[in-house]
Amino acid sequence: MAKTPSGKPKAPSIKDVAALAGVSVPTVSRYLNMPERVSETKRQAIAQAVSKLGYRPNAIARALVREQSSQCLVLSSNTTRYGQTQVIQGVETAARAAGFALSIALIAEPGSTSAQIRESVQSALDHNPAGVVLLNFDEASAQALSMIPRTLPLVSVAGERNTEIAQISMGEREGGYRVTQHLLQRLAERGLGSSPVHYVGIPGGGGAEGRYEGWLQACQEAGVPIPPAVEAGWDVDSARETGRILGRKRGEVKAIFAGNDETAMGVIRGLEDEGLRVPQDVLVAGFDDHPVARIWNPSITTIHQDFQGVGAAAFAMLAPMLEDVSLGRAHGESWQAYQRFEGHLIERESTVNA
Amino acid sequence: MAKTPSGKPKAPSIKDVAALAGVSVPTVSRYLNMPERVSETKRQAIAQAVSKLGYRPNAIARALVREQSSQCLVLSSNTTRYGQTQVIQGVETAARAAGFALSIALIAEPGSTSAQIRESVQSALDHNPAGVVLLNFDEASAQALSMIPRTLPLVSVAGERNTEIAQISMGEREGGYRVTQHLLQRLAERGLGSSPVHYVGIPGGGGAEGRYEGWLQACQEAGVPIPPAVEAGWDVDSARETGRILGRKRGEVKAIFAGNDETAMGVIRGLEDEGLRVPQDVLVAGFDDHPVARIWNPSITTIHQDFQGVGAAAFAMLAPMLEDVSLGRAHGESWQAYQRFEGHLIERESTVNA
Numbered sequence: 001m002a003k004t005p006s007g008k009p010k011a012p013s014i015k016d017v018a019a020l021a022g023v024s025v026p027t028v029s030r031y032l033n034m035p036e037r038v039s040e041t042k043r044q045a046i047a048q049a050v051s052k053l054g055y056r057p058n059a060i061a062r063a064l065v066r067e068q069s070s071q072c073l074v075l076s077s078n079t080t081r082y083g084q085t086q087v088i089q090g091v092e093t094a095a096r097a098a099g100f101a102l103s104i105a106l107i108a109e110p111g112s113t114s115a116q117i118r119e120s121v122q123s124a125l126d127h128n129p130a131g132v133v134l135l136n137f138d139e140a141s142a143q144a145l146s147m148i149p150r151t152l153p154l155v156s157v158a159g160e161r162n163t164e165i166a167q168i169s170m171g172e173r174e175g176g177y178r179v180t181q182h183l184l185q186r187l188a189e190r191g192l193g194s195s196p197v198h199y200v201g202i203p204g205g206g207g208a209e210g211r212y213e214g215w216l217q218a219c220q221e222a223g224v225p226i227p228p229a230v231e232a233g234w235d236v237d238s239a240r241e242t243g244r245i246l247g248r249k250r251g252e253v254k255a256i257f258a259g260n261d262e263t264a265m266g267v268i269r270g271l272e273d274e275g276l277r278v279p280q281d282v283l284v285a286g287f288d289d290h291p292v293a294r295i296w297n298p299s300i301t302t303i304h305q306d307f308q309g310v311g312a313a314a315f316a317m318l319a320p321m322l323e324d325v326s327l328g329r330a331h332g333e334s335w336q337a338y339q340r341f342e343g344h345l346i347e348r349e350s351t352v353n354a
Numbered sequence: 355m356a357k358t359p360s361g362k363p364k365a366p367s368i369k370d371v372a373a374l375a376g377v378s379v380p381t382v383s384r385y386l387n388m389p390e391r392v393s394e395t396k397r398q399a400i401a402q403a404v405s406k407l408g409y410r411p412n413a414i415a416r417a418l419v420r421e422q423s424s425q426c427l428v429l430s431s432n433t434t435r436y437g438q439t440q441v442i443q444g445v446e447t448a449a450r451a452a453g454f455a456l457s458i459a460l461i462a463e464p465g466s467t468s469a470q471i472r473e474s475v476q477s478a479l480d481h482n483p484a485g486v487v488l489l490n491f492d493e494a495s496a497q498a499l500s501m502i503p504r505t506l507p508l509v510s511v512a513g514e515r516n517t518e519i520a521q522i523s524m525g526e527r528e529g530g531y532r533v534t535q536h537l538l539q540r541l542a543e544r545g546l547g548s549s550p551v552h553y554v555g556i557p558g559g560g561g562a563e564g565r566y567e568g569w570l571q572a573c574q575e576a577g578v579p580i581p582p583a584v585e586a587g588w589d590v591d592s593a594r595e596t597g598r599i600l601g602r603k604r605g606e607v608k609a610i611f612a613g614n615d616e617t618a619m620g621v622i623r624g625l626e627d628e629g630l631r632v633p634q635d636v637l638v639a640g641f642d643d644h645p646v647a648r649i650w651n652p653s654i655t656t657i658h659q660d661f662q663g664v665g666a667a668a669f670a671m672l673a674p675m676l677e678d679v680s681l682g683r684a685h686g687e688s689w690q691a692y693q694r695f696e697g698h699l700i701e702r703e704s705t706v707n708a
Contacts, residue, residue, distance in 0.1 A: 079443070079458065080439040101459070103457050104433065104457065104459075104460075105458075124455065127481040236646060236648070262645075295590045295620050
């Protein structure tokens with residue numbers, strides 16, 4: 001593959017396709033526009049070359065009235081959960097202000113095969129986005145990351161730090177640590193300094209793990225007993241059932257850190273089902289600052305995450321890369337930029353001491 | 355513009371572009387693939403012809419390994435609210451099962467100019483989706499509807515009935531009517547048969563209006579006083595404030611129908627702020643069956659809407675149209691199909707009589 005002066009691989013051109021297929025450039029051009037006028041043999045040869053080189057006819061998007069692609073693509077494995085929808089909204093607002101339209105493509109859901117994930121990523125890239133923001137919150141999106149060519153402007157949001165790409169991390173671990181410390185302090189104020197903080201996690205993925213690790217670290221540093229972490233499903237009913245189970249261990253469970261706010265809501269309701277009161281009998285905290293957390297009764301102590309800010313920052317990080325490409329410049333330092341968004345604790349009724 | 359045997363307008367071809375621009379077909383082809391090798395004068399002429407005819411090089415998408423576009427596009431003005439996210443998820447699951455990838459494009463937000471809406475719709479259509487599902491929940495999406503060429507497979511979800519297109523309606527009016535009747539009945543059981551049901555609406559759009567109209571009709575039929583409808587914002591805090599205001603009219607307000615469940619949550623919290631209990635002092639019902647509604651304390655009576663089912667049905671409605679296009683057939687009856695999804699009442703604690 002051709003290299004740019006900076007040594008970065010260059011996207012394959014129509015000439016590369018023609019050379020590999022053993023046909024002329026006009027034949028490839030004809031194939032792209034009027035395939036019925038190209039012989040079956042040549043069609044197959046060209047299709048193979050297109051596929052092998054991963055050729056994308058960028059020029060076409062450019063030729064469409066606008067001189068270059070003005071589409072920013074968000075890749076995400078989920079578009080229904082609070083965090084993801086807010087990050088997408090943040091990217092959208094920033095992209096639109098800069099004259100870019102936003103499109104969102106779904107990566108095949110968690111549990112899909114690599115081939116399904118590749119198919120969905122490839123299909124999205126076929127549309128020649130100017131740049132990509134990847135919401136890297138789970139295993140499927142982590143796999144998708146490896147399938148995006150490094151010639152394309154890309155910002156990964158969340159996930160493990162990868163120094164080869166531009167990335168924004170969400171400070172999940174620090175948030176988990178901070179909220180657990182808060183619960184331990186409240187327990188100590190109640191004269192329950194040796195009581196554990198129970199963790200009710202959310203399923204898989206990078207964010208969930210960071211929160212868990214932060215909880216673990218805070219418990220270890222405090223030298224309190226560490227009960228086994230419980231995992232609730234994404235649905236609020238499973239969180240409620242978990243709250244009931246913990247509630248039945250009456251007297252043993254004094255503080256619970258739930259992996260997100262919806263889980264905290266379900267846990268609180270489950271504790272109430274067992275006749276326990278929050279915060280009088282059990283302290284409960286969540287994570288994310290979901291809008292409903294502040295009107296829940298009791299309002300829920302949580303880690304506020306600036307999801308929309310993260311989305312806006314992701315687009316701002318993408319912008320200099322888009323410019324590098326549009327001006328034909330070598331990749332600048334922005335291609336490995338890194339930014340960290342730390343959440344902050346919001347204390348509410350669910351962890352108040354009388 | 356050319357017509358197919360069925361009389362439907364045909365998409366403009368590369369030949370039409372060449373004819374209008376006064377250049378040869380190979381020149382247009384060259385322009386699309388290597389515009390730098392076309393003279394400035396011809397470039398301008400072709401760009402104008404492309405723009406005037408609304409030419410989309412469909413053949414290009416087809417030429418990309420896959421023989422035809424396998425992308426289904428969802429157009430929506432919002433991707434953060436519960437209903438929209440669930441419909442999108444429903445479309446996605448059905449589309450994926452049929453071998454189509456899903457992409458979501460955001461229509462410029464409500465309040466945008468027609469030009470901005472047109473720009474965002476055009477930009478999404480530039481990607482040559484095989485078909486479109488439009489979430490027609492507000493003014494911006496209603497405008498977008500008129501900008502989608504009738505040659506493209508299209509299903510509109512919600513919005514006013516338009517017999518020229520395929521459409522799924524959501525039974526908002528019937529739901530609003532049903533929930534209001536339920537509240538009136540509960541009031542009567544409490545010996546408050548002449549008390550009004552207050553309506554706290556959500557901002558603008560087709561869904562919101564249907565709910566309002568259903569409420570109005572039920573009140574009129576029952577012959578009860580009709581208090582002015584109050585509109586809360588999308589945020590839960592404004593709903594809470596509305597709940598406080600209604601709560602201060604102590605004794606006057608006995609039943610509230612909130613335009614959606616998040617609004618009901620805010621209203622209940624606001625009533626509690628004023629020392630009122632739900633359902634003992636005031637009956638409250640919502641709309642949508644948001645997952646949190648069933649774990650709220652008290653759990654919230656609501657109209658269950660099968661949003662994911664609507665999404666799946668929208669794709670099922672699109673499928674025969676996609677086939678018409680892919681087989682080059684004339685448009686069948688499916689292009690004006692119509693389906694209605696009725697919600698159903700779920701009675702919960704927030705409207706229980708002791």
